[in-house]
Amino acid sequence: MFRLLPKSFVFGLLAFALPMAAFAAAVVQSASGDVRANGTPITQNQQLNPGTAITTGANSQVVMRFDDGQQVVLQQNTEFRIVDFRYNASNAREDRSVFDFVRGALRIVTGAVGRRTPTAFQLRAPQATIGVRGTDFMVQIVNPLYVSVLQGAVGFTNAAGTAVIGAGSFGIVASAGTLAAAIPATALPAAVTTTFGTLGAVPGVGAAAGAAGGTAGGAAGGAGTAVGGTTAGASLGAAAGISAAATAAAATSTSDKNATPTTTHH
Numbered sequence: 001m002f003r004l005l006p007k008s009f010v011f012g013l014l015a016f017a018l019p020m021a022a023f024a025a026a027v028v029q030s031a032s033g034d035v036r037a038n039g040t041p042i043t044q045n046q047q048l049n050p051g052t053a054i055t056t057g058a059n060s061q062v063v064m065r066f067d068d069g070q071q072v073v074l075q076q077n078t079e080f081r082i083v084d085f086r087y088n089a090s091n092a093r094e095d096r097s098v099f100d101f102v103r104g105a106l107r108i109v110t111g112a113v114g115r116r117t118p119t120a121f122q123l124r125a126p127q128a129t130i131g132v133r134g135t136d137f138m139v140q141i142v143n144p145l146y147v148s149v150l151q152g153a154v155g156f157t158n159a160a161g162t163a164v165i166g167a168g169s170f171g172i173v174a175s176a177g178t179l180a181a182a183i184p185a186t187a188l189p190a191a192v193t194t195t196f197g198t199l200g201a202v203p204g205v206g207a208a209a210g211a212a213g214g215t216a217g218g219a220a221g222g223a224g225t226a227v228g229g230t231t232a233g234a235s236l237g238a239a240a241g242i243s244a245a246a247t248a249a250a251a252t253s254t255s256d257k258n259a260t261p262t263t264t265h266h
Helices: 007-022 112-116 190-200
Strands: 026-032 035-037 053-056 061-066 071-074 079-086 096-109 121-124 129-141 145-158 161-166 170-173 181-183 209-211 223-227 233-235 243-245 262-265
Touching: 053 061, 096 112, 096 190, 112 129, 129 190, 145 190, 161 170
Parallel strands: 096 121, 223 243
Antiparallel strands: 026 061, 035 053, 053 079, 061 071, 071 096, 079 096, 096 129, 121 129, 129 145, 145 161, 145 170, 161 262, 170 181, 209 223, 233 243
16 A cells, blocks of 8 residues: 655655756767777767766767866777766856876867866876866877867976966877976877867867868868857968867966966976
């Protein structure tokens, strides 16, 4: 025989369930090839929670969109983990966006968390912990780590100190004990140039996506993006065949745009 549950009990269950639902961090926007979450093949529109490890196989890619509008693109042969993600539109003090990036290549376009609470964002790679300032950037680990900053600025912190690389620049972090440094596009390995070109051209990622030409080692690459509603496609190293956005966010200081990084030694 069934009995009606007391209202207080029902409301208690709802109060317990709502915070649990809020922990859903992201949804799969698109996926191709062999993409897995905790070892299980993922599907489009699947929700991904903190604690989820995402891996991509050969010729695979996944685009994730987080609750705050942040987008993360994982290229082939990548291992990435959502360590912690919290977003409360009405309380920035609860912001948290922490990821482990073990291997491979990715692109991140920060959302509300990265814009309003930059200190809440951490991308932890073997070579350095990466922080942001309203940013669109790409990273590939081939030991060393290479970065291309499309918008805003990226800070790298490790045992050697902290270095900031601004929009329109490329950088390298050789090891966990070496400070990040800006490099010319011509110093990028051909494979990294190709990867950055592919990541920069992913449809629907960034403020706006646009096609752009460019060839490096016979591989096509490049993309134009719009920042603040204005197209800002600029060639970032014509010799490397990469075309990408090079306009910083309004909040980014002029010094963040310089090719020479700001450094702080420990």
